[in-house]
Amino acid sequence: MSSSEIHRPDRLHGLDALRGGALLLGVVLHASLSYLPTPIWLFPDDQTSPVASVLFFAIHLFRMTAFFLIAGLFAHMLLGRRGTWGFIKDRLMRIANPLFGLWWVVFPAFIAVIVWKAAIDNGGAIPTDGPPPPPLTLETFPLLHLWFLWVLLLFYAAFLLLRAPVAALDRNGAVGRLFDRLTGVLIGPWTPIVLAAPLAVALWATPDWIAFFGIPTPDKGFVPNPASVVAFGSSFALGLMLDRRRDLLVRIERLWLVFTVMALGTGAGALALAGGPGLSLDPVTDPSLKIATACVYAVAVFTSTFAVTALSLRFLSGHSAVRRYLADASYWVYIVHLPLVLVGQVLMLDAPLPWWGKLGGIVVGVMAVALISYELLVRHTFLGRFLNGRRIPWRRSRQPVLAPAE
Template sequence: MTYSIDENRFHSLDAVRACALLGGILLHAIMNYMPGYREYNWPWSDNSTNAGLGILYFVIHLFRMSSFFLIAGFFARLLHQRLGTKGLIKNRLRRIGLPLIAFYFVVMPLGFLSFIWVTQKLGTSGTGGTAKMELPPVIGPFVPWGHLWFLYLLLVIYVLVLAARATVVSFDSEGTLRSTVSRLLDSAFRLRIAPLLLGAPIALSLYLSPWWVQWQGIPSPIIGLVPNFPGLLAYGAAFLVGWFLHREQENLRVLALDWHLYAVGAVAGTAVALYVIGIKPTLGIVELNNVDRAVYAGAYLFAQWCVMFAVIGLAVRYLRVASGRWRYLADASYWMYLMHAPIIFLLQTWMLHWPLHWSVKLSMILAITSVLLLTSYHYLVRTTFMGVFLSGRKYPRLSGN
């Protein structure tokens, strides 16, 4: 059985990218209803919590941003093939660099406003927690990126990948080295050992990082101009795998055939990781002996690559045909993710002391956030200059799109 790939638009990968970004909205919405954060003075921690939400958070966090960077690498090479190096740089500066600057000065002040509001509601007592929240080490100036860190890291990775490519091309003009890497990755997919080979060096870097907050997985570089090494390695590796997947697109079909095997691997790896670390979310370092620390790091990275390949394979198999709804969500997801955080935090603050079950408040937050984001996208972005600013095009107001 074969699976056709649309050369004009990769609908399946658009769907994966949309799921990764929209999954982040769900992730941030459930954070204050998880047990374990209150003791670390997470200001939005609610009195009504549910342990199952912690597991959901763990699973979403496991794959969403790594999948996003893999898809980004795939489309980066596609753009490079169409536009060349200079064209790619100009395109990425317009679609990534300028939105980072523009939204930073809109989103961050709104987020800070929600923080001021929630601290006023809590008074001077905080949430009653005494434990210390751990963050990756900051190298260089203190720059808080918040949830926009992924845009900054993307720019860093673009620079590093294009510089590395230019260096390789300078002494390997025939493409021998690149072809060798492609063949090695192709063999790893066909032998089904790619999660082990790709996960091992990242797991080692995390194991050797004494500041690693294990339950949170890959440490996001949310602060500073120099990304932490494990985060750069993990997301950079995902980007490069996406780049080479575009070079060898037959591997998308291989993933479509093997998605169920990777799904089993993802479940097994996640189960082992949660067994070692526990299901209670934490913002601090968990004291583990060397063996448990190594097992957890290995299981987490194995599960991460497996779930990425399972999701991509599943999408290639079942979402390869154009769908108006998925196309719309794929187009809207960028705007929705950029703008969602302050809305969610403000709603969480507003509902903080409401005597309602967590499920009611979470449902209200997700419903209100979704309506606001989709409505604002449809009327303020999709058919206006903002559509061009974010995605390079705007849709006619009466086209039915």
């Protein structure tokens, strides 16, 4: 009997752990940028390795599609619990408020670290002859790593707008039952290939597409690029459908080995077609190669997404106090991590360590600072209610505090 059949809590611990893990892996992803063989980051280090490229590529392949898949499932769950207005109020409090409130803390901190590094390079004085900052427009607004909150808000709005007329017309539930049957047909070993088809087209149509970076990150401007909308939107939509068919999570779990083997094969193929661990920054220009690379990369995205989802359902579905704590803390950690990563990268530039030692030191240091600040400033304060939907008292009562799933 599978673990998800044994543990059937209202809170899906395996998926909650994966959601938290996807956010926490952002620390590793951004920390690894300094150690890629080709300098692409603000603070490139002398210690580099192609292994860092493989690490970055592997994490970037599945992290956000897995996150949006779970976000869609939890969104449908929350709507069923709280209704439309309750859903809107919750999302405004826990998604819109952190985006528009904490951006004004994170972005200045991000700029402050850049200015600090410039002052170090300038003998301790802040340079005054630099170019003026670009104007902030709707197309250039730097969302940084908080872009996913804006995209989530867009998806929530689209979900509610599309759902309203269907719910009004589908009085007997026929449309809902049709979607449920379609979801049942969709889920199987073929699912990643079906989902990959529109993404492959979107990647192929992306001008100057750099295959190594896969889905272009919509971190600049308020209109996300088409490839990201297709990739993350299809994941989010499937999550919505899966919450209606929770029984299909067991089917996904049982395919964990199949999805894992598929992910390893297609992921290796995508990396090879993207130029290998040496990290090529050249856009794919040859039409035949671009088609092949887009197809393989798109399949790799969804095979890896379903692999980590199935593995989480199979091996992480039991309750764990540590995983639960980290899942709760992951939202705060991700929001504040990027300026901390930059500080760590600057401090490690002259450290007499190999690249993996520097990377490990940054990750451990950032996690320590972020988790301590979460415990002291967030978990037991009003910020905990805004981020996690509840505030945990300093002295817990005997009755457990129930938390929303996302």
